[in-house]
Amino acid sequence: MITWNNLDTLTSYQELEKAARVNLAEAMTGDKGAERVKKYSVPMAEGLVYYYAAKQVDDTVLDALKKLADEAQLAEKFKALYNGEVINTGEKRLVLHHMTRGQLGDAVTADGVDKRTFYKQQQERIAEFANKVHNGEITNAAGEKFTTVVQIGIGGSDLGPRAMYLALENWAKKNGTFKMEAKFISNVDPDDAAAVLYGIDVAHSIFVLVSKSGTTLETLTNESFVKDALKNAGLDASKHMIAVTSETSPLAKSSDYLAAFFMDDYIGGRYSSTSAVGGAVLSLAFGPEVFAQFLKGAAEADKLAAEADATKNAAMLDALIGVYERNVLGYPCTAVLPYSQALSRFPAHLQQLDMESNGKSVNRFGEPVNYVTGPVIFGEPGTNGQHSFYQLLHQGTDIVPLQFVGFKKNQMDTDVVIQGSTSQQKLCANVAAQIMAFACGKADENRNKNFEGGRPSSIIIGEQVNPGALGALLAHFENKVMFQGFLWNVNSFDQEGVQLGKVLAKRVLAHETDGALKAFSDLLEI
Template identity: 65%
Template sequence: MINWNNLDSLNSYKKMLSLAGQVKLADVLDAARVRAYECPMAAGLVYNYAAKAVNEQILTVLQELSQEQQLVEKYRALLEGAVINTGENRKVLHQLARGQLGADVIYEGKNMRSFYVEQQKNIAAFAKKVHAGEIKGSTGESFSTVVQIGIGGSDLGPRALYLALEHWAVKAGVKKMDARFISNVDPDDGAAVLSSVDLAKTLFILVSKSGTTQETLANELFVKDALKKAGLDPAKHMIAVTSETSPLANNPGYLTSFYMDDFIGGRYSSSSAVGGAVLSLAFGSDAFDSFLKGASAADKTALEPDIRKNPALLDALIGVYERNALKMPSTAILPYSQALSRFPAHLQQTDMESNGKQVNRRGEKVDYETGPVLLGEPGTNGQHSFFQLLHQGTD
């Protein structure tokens, strides 16, 4: 039986708090520690935590915390369709969009994995027709650019992934189309994007699960107005990513629609049609399929009970220790690859929107820190701006 207890009620959590301040990195960080404090990730990557203020005793207690809080069991329940989002009485199924690691998840007679795969196949078929010139704009010209209109998770994740993969795609010879993104309701955002593209050769993706997101619909109207002024038919330049029950579904105002559902939250939606449509159009469906396989492989590592073989769980537990035992109020995400320039913003949403809670699943007040403030910027620029405070400030 799974118990959903607050962390501060657990013996292992209290033990963890008592270990604060044991490690001074300046005294212990050397080449041997760098070699020893690493954990294999999916796809041959490695998570190195040598610069985290933990030692063997702290890691042992974090393992106890994982077991006492039944974290892997809870993750397995999520994989098999348990109602994890009790506030909205919803399953949490973003992992099913990239692979299946548990039993079939059936909802109202529908196999949810099959539903997500069907959407991926539909997107792949559409993208191939666009690339082959079988689907054209209203002037008969082939599409060369795709623009995603969304906000929050409909923008941050797909944008971060596009930028991360763009130069790889060029070098690998798989880039099919340029991609742009419009998210800010300030018309300067949309105007800047529209001025940089050839509207006659541009395909727009409107992303709104409900079909009623005000900021996204405002930007849609802005784009449609520009298309009409250019003498173009908006219905031949727009597709929708939405839910099957939204006003955008099967709407003649769009070339086609692809579907998502309420079990995939926006911040986790990049592996659904939200990311699939724009990435498949930009890089081809094979590239998006490879991304999904890598994400599923990472999901699989999160089932490992040994935290030293489970990089996601290990990093999360160290984060709990840093925030609650060491009282660190923030976490800096500092990619040194320019391709990852928007990764901090994406991770900021996935972490802070998830952990920004004051009550538990029963509506009871939480009396400990649920997460840090995430901030970030590519590291090279960061070194010449806010690193000064991080390294030499008084906090």
């Protein structure tokens, strides 16, 4: 029987608090450090490997973390989730994003349909539509092929698909699967839509409107912006737009769209990249086969995440170490640092995934918790970040745990040798050096040049950013966030914190304000 208990009530958590702290600088020095690198790693899907030698753990801490995973019933709770129990208690909903890429357990029926069949049908419909666009069976009014796809959405309807597109754009060009350029409009700031529209040929563009409810203010505002641009160009907007929405939304059967593809309430926006939300734009941009490879990588990662032994389950172990750093060691932030330009927007996606999921101060029963929960997530690609905020990471007053991601090969297979090494070798040399610099530091009598070290990091290493590896990487972090939510006993699948601002904004626009809200509205000339 599954029980939902607060973290600080678990016996294993109290044992973890008592475990001796690891001196990371000492542990990572010399041969001891080399042995740790060999010992502390877990294979992931698609050839990725999670290395955690530079984390502040040893066998004693790991034993305590395994006990915590067992007492918190992490594997059982994941099983309950993928078998269709109501895990999103705040909204009384199932949580089914894993089912968009595979079925881990029992068949799940909701809304009168088998959900795995439903998601597969949407993927098949998207694939058929994308192929017709690519083959010239679906064209603009002049019978000409569409060359650009533009996604209109915000939050999870933008961040994930945008990050995935950018991650695979160069790979697709190199491997001959690049079909259409993709652009994204998200911000209600008119400069966002205008910049995209001025930079494309609208006559040869197809627009994907993504809104589950069909009522999202920013998205519908940007849709109107796009429709005006199409009208001004003498074009019929209904021949240039498709919708990704729920079957019950006003967009579902509207003649304003060439086609509508469906999602449902069981997939949160930040978990929707493997649903029709990501499927439409990625299939149009790269072809359905590439999107299928992406789903396969995610599905393989999900299977590994079902492993009960935390030391063999990279996502679960990553989550456990993160909770240890946050709740026992007291570190408030985590930096995500991919050493790959392809992953330039991946930290932004993970920021929403993590902070919108676990930025909670009450447990799943609405009771205040007496411990900290989700950390602040931020990051940039290396080596750019090294010349930006790494100063604080190395010598600042806060210790910030680091999650590096690195790949042995670049995507374009083009490089140059400068001073005896290639650019890719220089990139990889930098990430290896940073891990050790953070862990071990450097003593110097000049305090301004002294590095204390003891700053923990992990790294996920793969061969190359390709569709399968990207899917596996995405699912790893989705599952990590899920496991951490289980540990903190919070609901990782609602986001009430985004609602209040929306309500007040509607009041401002309706001129139903007083006090300071009216004063700020007047300052902005609303």
